[in-house]
Amino acid sequence: MLDLIMLGTHEAELRTLLETEDGTEASAYVLLSVADIGADPWTGAPRQRLVTRAVLPVPMEDRVSASSVHVTWSTRGFVRLLKRAERDGLVPAIVHTHPGSTAFFSDQDDRNERDLLQIVANRAGEGRAFASIVMGGDGTVACRLWQLPDQARQCERVLVTGKHLAVHASESAEGIPDSLDRQARLFGPSFNPAIRALRVGIVGCGGTGSPTAMLLARLGVGHLLFVDDDVVEVTNLNRVHGARRSDAEAAMPKVDVLAREIETADLGVQIARFKGWVGDPRARDALRSCDVLFGCTDDHDGRLFLNRFAYFYGIPVIDMGLRVLPAAADRPYEMGARVTLLAPGTTCLLCRGLVDPRIASEEALRRIDPAEYERRKAEAYVSGGGDPAPAVVTFTTETACMGVNELLQGLTGFRGPGGMKEERRRRFETCVDRANTARPRPECEMCADPGVWGLADVDPFLHRFG
Numbered sequence: 001m002l003d004l005i006m007l008g009t010h011e012a013e014l015r016t017l018l019e020t021e022d023g024t025e026a027s028a029y030v031l032l033s034v035a036d037i038g039a040d041p042w043t044g045a046p047r048q049r050l051v052t053r054a055v056l057p058v059p060m061e062d063r064v065s066a067s068s069v070h071v072t073w074s075t076r077g078f079v080r081l082l083k084r085a086e087r088d089g090l091v092p093a094i095v096h097t098h099p100g101s102t103a104f105f106s107d108q109d110d111r112n113e114r115d116l117l118q119i120v121a122n123r124a125g126e127g128r129a130f131a132s133i134v135m136g137g138d139g140t141v142a143c144r145l146w147q148l149p150d151q152a153r154q155c156e157r158v159l160v161t162g163k164h165l166a167v168h169a170s171e172s173a174e175g176i177p178d179s180l181d182r183q184a185r186l187f188g189p190s191f192n193p194a195i196r197a198l199r200v201g202i203v204g205c206g207g208t209g210s211p212t213a214m215l216l217a218r219l220g221v222g223h224l225l226f227v228d229d230d231v232v233e234v235t236n237l238n239r240v241h242g243a244r245r246s247d248a249e250a251a252m253p254k255v256d257v258l259a260r261e262i263e264t265a266d267l268g269v270q271i272a273r274f275k276g277w278v279g280d281p282r283a284r285d286a287l288r289s290c291d292v293l294f295g296c297t298d299d300h301d302g303r304l305f306l307n308r309f310a311y312f313y314g315i316p317v318i319d320m321g322l323r324v325l326p327a328a329a330d331r332p333y334e335m336g337a338r339v340t341l342l343a344p345g346t347t348c349l350l351c352r353g354l355v356d357p358r359i360a361s362e363e364a365l366r367r368i369d370p371a372e373y374e375r376r377k378a379e380a381y382v383s384g385g386g387d388p389a390p391a392v393v394t395f396t397t398e399t400a401c402m403g404v405n406e407l408l409q410g411l412t413g414f415r416g417p418g419g420m421k422e423e424r425r426r427r428f429e430t431c432v433d434r435a436n437t438a439r440p441r442p443e444c445e446m447c448a449d450p451g452v453w454g455l456a457d458v459d460p461f462l463h464r465f466g
């Protein structure tokens, strides 16, 4: 399987760059990075994912001619593109529009691209590739990858990710169950195929993660991934959906509880699970196979990991948090929930002050070297856990609803055309909802500029050199 993630920032750039007043076709170049996935968590098969890394205009002097059914440009720029792609270890891609139609590859495109493949073959040896992307006037996007000597692999799906989410599948989605009829009556006939096509990961399967999983399964998401290292404890039974007393007695992993509940409901959802910490290298294939992730973890180290992952791979993370504090003599209740979108073009968790790197490093130490952690704790070098935080099921579940509704907004625009909010906050004790904006810190590696956006696979993982 081959698919493409087009960053929303790049899609917007391309749509602006390629818009013509007279409806003629236009072209641009894109550089793509690659995610090589050893085993898709649902099928076990290897797959490849292309991610847009940069958009480059075709220079004025290279433009030859264009009409409503063709666009021609000189190949000088293409050769420069090949050089740059080679230097940076990226896949070069050409983009053109079909303003009057949907995105497809015409016979003319076939002929032109075979010529370009010849240029690639002459310049570089075997194994080189280039991609071709078509953007339709109706908003659709198609992509294919040409490889030597003469092979064009169609991307099965193109995902546009960011504040807006769109899935363009080359094949029509697998059967849509009648059980989803009532939601199509609200969002229209294109909604169910889109949500069915999504592959969604839930990181953290406790108070907010378990209702998120239940809601996504009911909505008809076709593939779900659960990531959590914990087992059910008696004190979880007040809020973890699907958990039974017998699960706590048997120390059942939370990921297994959710898988059991959703499989038993027989909703046609494919489930994959990883019992472990989200940053474990063994989870990478599964995470890189997702289209969207929900951050439902309460550890700072896990959030810090997701905060990097979202920007490197262009896989949006909808992160949620909840803080409820009891009233005391001198202050009322404090009960707030938040949902934050992490994606290229939005402000990250570090810049929002929502992750504490010091606590994250203490959590990492506790995971990697528990004895050393205990020693430092005894000497008061680390802060230690403290009392467990209060938690009530109605508020954890409402936070999950806020997060999943954000996904629905990204897919349907039911709240208007602006896409998902970067951050929403709800105060339960005052019934106040608001959107929260924050600026990136100028030195932030993740969100201040496109430095790491769409870099995808690099070694070491999620770290940039140069």
Ligand SMILES: [Zn+2]
Pocket: 096, 097, 098, 105, 106, 109, 134
């Ligand atoms: Zn064409």
Ligand SMILES: [Zn+2]
Pocket: 347, 348, 349, 350, 351, 352, 440, 441, 444, 445, 446, 447, 448
């Ligand atoms: Zn930042």
